[in-house]
Amino acid sequence: MTDCEGLGPAQWILVYDRGEVTPWNPTGPAAASFDLLDFYEERDKCIRENRLFEDPQFPACDRAIYYYEKPNVDIVWKRPGDIVKNPQLIVDNHSRFDVRQGKVGDCWFLAAVANLTLYDQLFFRVVPPDQSFTEKYAGIFHFQFWRYGIWVDVVVDDLLPTVDGELYSMHSAEKNEFWSALLEKAYAKMYGSYEHLVGGTTEEALEDFTGGLTENIYYRMVNYEGGEEMLVRIRNPWGHFEYTGEWSDGDNERWNKVSADQKRSMLIEKEDGEFWMSLKIFMRAFESLSVCNLTAEVMDEIYEMTGKRFSMDRRHMWREVR
Structure with a gap:
């Protein structure tokens, strides 16, 4: 690991509109020295200059991994093409089995990501399908999260932390599939480092993925007689x-x-x-259950951007009032 200065093919055709998304603006003492990163501008610039993107806001170094406790392993940053042959963003299709925990203690985040894969509409809202390791590849990817009332676009390079040639971070069962590892890196960037993801609640990540509202349901024991085994x-x-x-x-x-x-x-x-x-x-x-409530407005916005509509009964959905 090296230290550094400041940090701050699905089977159907998906219609994707960028919609109203704001480039993510890092915060903190070093933020003033960074310009906002527009994914499309940066990708086109790298292609013109025949180089791979390196993220100035979240460089591949020690401080991207930890802020307090340094891991007792030697971390080497590698691009997917240096780890496996023929890397892909998504192999066959995304599924909850693509989500496997690495050395980062963020199982709460993994639980939310696994749920995200169950709904194409939500998945492609967070993981835009307009990127790959083949067409217009320049070592740059982007992911979108709901942050303080707006959707923000978080841009990262594809340098990933490895230990002995294996990913240190979240990964897929398929060795050449990298959407989950890159998603985790973008989320770590938004919160400051991979170590900032250690410990959390699933409902926090669900809100960041959907713009929905979460609630905790605590159980009270009731008498139950007869009926089927639930x-x-x-x-x-x-x-x-x-x-x-x-x-x-x-x-x-x-x-x-x-x-x-x-x-x-x-x-x-x-x-x-x-x-x-x-x-x-x-x-x-x-002792508790986390629920993420999706508003009709969120569903309408996702439909406008992805062309895929939920089949939920709108009469039973939350509505947003300001």
Whole structure:
């Protein structure tokens, strides 16, 4: 690691409009020396000058990794093309299994990213599809977050921290897929460093990804008699280590008593960090639940930018009033 001075192919065609997005403005003592970075201007400039982009606001150095505690490993910054052959932003399609934790203690952030992949409309709002490692590649990428009431565009280079040739940061199961690692870098830039992502709440990241409102629901125990067994599906943000009790992947006693069709549609018997649990056990094991509420206005804006519309019932959505 080196020290430095200041820091401050989906299967359908996606219509993407840049919309009203503000280039992210870094804060802090060193911010005054930086100009706002426009992704398209910087990319075109690098292409004209036949060079790869290096981010002056978030340089590849020690202070991008930590602000307090230096990791006890040797970190080398590499571009994806120096790590693997044929790097891609997205392989086949994005999914929650593309999100695997690195050495940064930000499992709360990973949980939100995994949820983001479940909705194409939200995913491509945060990860603009107008970038790749092939067409107009210049070592520069951008991601968009909801910040203090506006969407901001955070530009980063693709120099990523590695240890012994492996990514130090968040990564995908596919070795040549890099959207999740670059997304985490952009988020770390917005908050100051990778270490600033250690410890947080999933609802914070969900708000940053959607512009929605989050709330915590705390459970009260109620009497329940009769009825069907209610299950909830849970994902460990680490992507491995699973619950082994009632209704877990290995609970053949219970799963063998449901219909073959239902078992086939629900049960995935592999160590992927995702499992089922009965609601009564879930309520004993967890004390709160985070919910991100999406307003109709947010959905309309996403539709205008991506061309994809949610199929939600608008009568049950929050509305924004100022």
